[in-house]
Amino acid sequence: MEDKNITVTINTKRHTLAVSPNETLLRVIRDRIGLTGTKNGCGEGECGACMVIRNGKPVNACLIPAMACDGDEITTIEGLADGPDRLHPLQDAFISHGAVQCGFCTPGMLISAKALLDDYPNPPREQIRKALSGNLCRCTGYQKIVDAVSAAASGTVPSEKPEAVIGGDYPRRDAIEHVTGVSKFGADITHSRAAVGKILRSEYAHARIKHIDVSAAEELDGVLAVVTGADVPRGYFGVDIKDRLVFAREKVRYRGDEVAAVAAETEAIAQKALSLIRVDYEPLEPVFDVREAMADDAPVIHEQLMDYAAGFETEKQGNICTMAHVRLGDVEKGLADADLVLESTFRTQIQHQASIEPHAAMAEIDSHGRILITTTNQKPFAVRRYLSHAMQIPMINIRVNATKIGGGFGGKLEMIVEPYAVLLARKCGRPVKIVYTRAEEFLATTPRHPASFKIKSGVKKDGTITAMQAEFIYDTGAYSGNGPTTVTLCAQVIGGLYRIPNVRLDGYCVYTNKMNCGSMRGPSAPQTTFALESHIDDLARAIDMDTLDFRLKNLLEPGEKTAVGQTLVDMDFKKTVLAVADAMDWRAPITDENTGKGLACVYWLSGGWSTSVTVKINEDGSVSVVTAAVDMGTGYLYTSVIQIVAEALGLDPDDVHLVQGDTDQCGYDHGIGGSRGVFTVGKCAKMAAENALEALMAVAARKLKVSRERLESKNSWISVKSAPEKRVSFADISVERHILSGGPITGVSEYLPEMDSIEPGRVKGLSFPAFKGVTIGCHGVKAHVSSDTGEVKILKYVAAHDVGRAVNPLAAEGQIEGGVAMGLGFALSEELMIGRQGEVVNPSFRDYKLPTAMDVPEVESILVETPAAYGPHGAKGLGEPTMAPPAAAVGNAIRDALKLRMTETPMTAERILSALEEKKKAVPSGMP
């Protein structure tokens, strides 16, 4: 192609380079100049991750042909600071205000913010939100970003360190890497010899593969390898049920199923090669609706379901891969005893994690055939295990190394892109990198299960709930994935809030010909909370009781049992709910037209599973924390875990460093998700640090000739309590150990939080009992709903969570604000739509509606602290429960405002309006 020389000035440095017509400015900046701080989140102008300043104005570098840029001046994130020690005030403010969570949107945000402040030195918050409205952030809910921009504008960026370590607002340790653009995410990993990998996906939702002909693709110039199912042993893998192969073999089960993959010199060649692969399909009847899929005559999606290995016992039948049951008391009698019985149905949509960072992995094979896979994944050890199962390679021949994760939310929990990169790299003998497009993200990753609920409860006039019967069906798509666990969690959640003596729950996990649904932030929690808390609200209204009072009467108290028989401890629903009611001035009547208020509570668990941490005292007395746990973007490792270790050892958090995410260098960790970061990894880190301290103390006691009990540790020194001048430093002890007596001082800990006990007699088919560390919350909303347009306007949003102990309140608030934003997306705008042929109708940020900075309200966060005996310093999990209540809270506010019960998410303006009209039709005017 006709290349052309252009001269561009990037961050004051002139570059003259030959560019080809098909290069964008973004490509040139990232791949040619090597400035990977500018990100690619969509390539379609929709996310703002690629924002740069071009000739004074912020623009989307992904939409600009490089050839158009001759003579231009460009500023990227790397050009924002005056030097390594002279950050731009915005960068300082982003760090100190907790505006950085995963950090993937951060460069683009900072560029937009800088352009704003260049023109308007002191913008009001609304103007800041508008200026950032083209930059999507999935993590923060924007509030702390707006705080940071405001603070930078007004010159009020704090610089002092927090006083206490536990409970201190320490900024994310690696925030500086994110604000300067040097952190490496999946797609930022490069290799000079890397080939580009691309995947061919099924065009049918359900079809038999008769024949695959790859010869034309293989012959294309620049193609290095083509792989199909024939290149992989038939190794089944899966989370709970092993029902998936790397490539579809005899059958494809959804539009997007992997059929073949290609490695080539360039992306264009790889794309062309895909179009040359001929696949002969014999279409089969697809099924997309769960109820149809459950029918006796439904097309069977997995003929071998009964033969698949499963990690737990459950009934299976047809397309149903899990049946979970909970039985307590006598539901018929309970319903008969009620003054009133209410039955409701609810449905929720497919919500996508929609992390701004797409999946990406690079595979390299060394001369011994050993695999190194560098990937943006939440579970390095699980990837190693799955790869080993799927490809039948010994685990020791696989090394998984996690990059920074630009937002996980459960979307990067499973093995998604990794095996294709590995297979291609093995076949072509070169490193292979695969980066998903935004469309692929939406087509072929693991979003939230859509679910439907039928709930029937009985209540007495005095507000006593006598019985509840519920059926819930989770649509897991083409493979079981995390479906069985999601159904299990649903059973725990739905029976986890209220005192109900008679309960019957029946949950089903059902295959359909859609993408495999997985674990999105609180799998089952938003779905269940929407259904349950809407239903509970209606129960209260049915007996004319205030919805707050009804909750206060029925919410479980500490010491009481949930439906599965878990005894609740270390939590306080009442305190949490009353905190919200207080902040909302709940008892004050609302007089404004079409305005209402709503509450919703959440029960959730702090995840357990096994982990291990090593704490190493380095020669200079600094500390390295070695853990295979990664940080999926919340920052828990870089804030709370560092603080916990620093506190345990008695040193400055700045002296704690992390080594993480590498299966070769780190001990086992289950993988990060399930709100287990602080609760489980943090606890294990605390134990490891305490072990290291004891080793230090033993040396110190010997040196200072006093007993251990008389020593204390502070600021990296161990001193005699009664005579502080008698002391020895970590560095002295450590250097001696390194040089004279061999080996560093290390503290090691493995940890597997016990499962909580439940009553086994009450449950059947659940994939696990329950975790300790119940974590709860309550949200309150005041909203105006237009009866003319159906639009919902949030006037006030309060969210209280019982976090046990806020190790880092700034980070905790960040989880709440971000969770609320994501929950409001679930409530109001986000929906991945599936067409008649099983195609995703809206695989782009244009039509998958993530809330923008202008759509998310300001959130008032309340941190309630009822310490959990099990958590480090009493802390509990927080990441997931924050996004569960918004849909129900908003739905309840709509009910209050318009006497209208919404039963389906998202509650778009159009749906609200049509529900309102249906209701008017049903109830002649003049009736209540």
Place this chain on the structure above:
Amino acid sequence: MTTRFFKPGSISDAMDAYLKSDGTTHYFAGGTDLMVKLGPPGNTGHGFISLERLSGLNRVQERPEDKIFIGAMTGLSEVAGSGLIAEHFPALAAAAGSVGSPSIRNMGTIGGNVCNASPSADTAPPLMVYGASAVVAGRDGEKTIPMDAFFTGPSTTCLKPGDILTGFMLPKNPAIRAGFVKLGKRKAMECSIVSLGLSLEMDGAGKCGTVRIALGAVAPTPVRIVRAEKILEGRPLEAEFIHRAAAAVAGDIHPIDDLRATAGYRRKMAGRMVRETLLQMCRQDHQ
């Protein structure tokens, strides 16, 4: 095909290059539609002719006979921020300011928005209700096309191959009041589900004079709602006629079901947006 990315210095060079290409080459303004649809040149064998260096296309200017010229290459940010446009055509400024995001408005142009001819192009309804004409440079010289006649279908206009839109001519009319309303699911980054431009001039005797109502995203092209306009013209701006006009909107539009909304919702909302905008003007009159 000569080159995949060409930046000519004159309109005639641009046209020559266009006409020499075999229909695979596109004029490139801000590229925000083109790059999403086609990607950079080379991906599907297409080429771009940048209009960036053509003189006179990037300005907002007073012209004789009380007219204002807005160059086709004027960025949407400039349209939204221009003092002249804010003074005379505030509904157009609002529409331009509602497109996408700040960066999209920095790149996208008003000419591109119109030539792309999406039924939901946000600047189209206000241009139509302000009585704008498109000024077009063609092989046989310049022509002026009223905006009402500009669109011929989704993504098609009456431009002939090689024609370049140089800008819009808008008559100033201090007696006009106008509004722009956009309905979408988000407050930013949003393709309109329905967009409305509405202008109203009272006749001095307390009756509506010329009324222009244009809607986007409810038909294959942005459309004028003549039936509703006629109901109002010659009548006082009162609730009765406003409701009748709003009820008539449905008759002039042909919305479709798509992933953004159903036809029924669009129809309902179009009428309500017209009603609410007129009622608001009516309330202003009575304040």
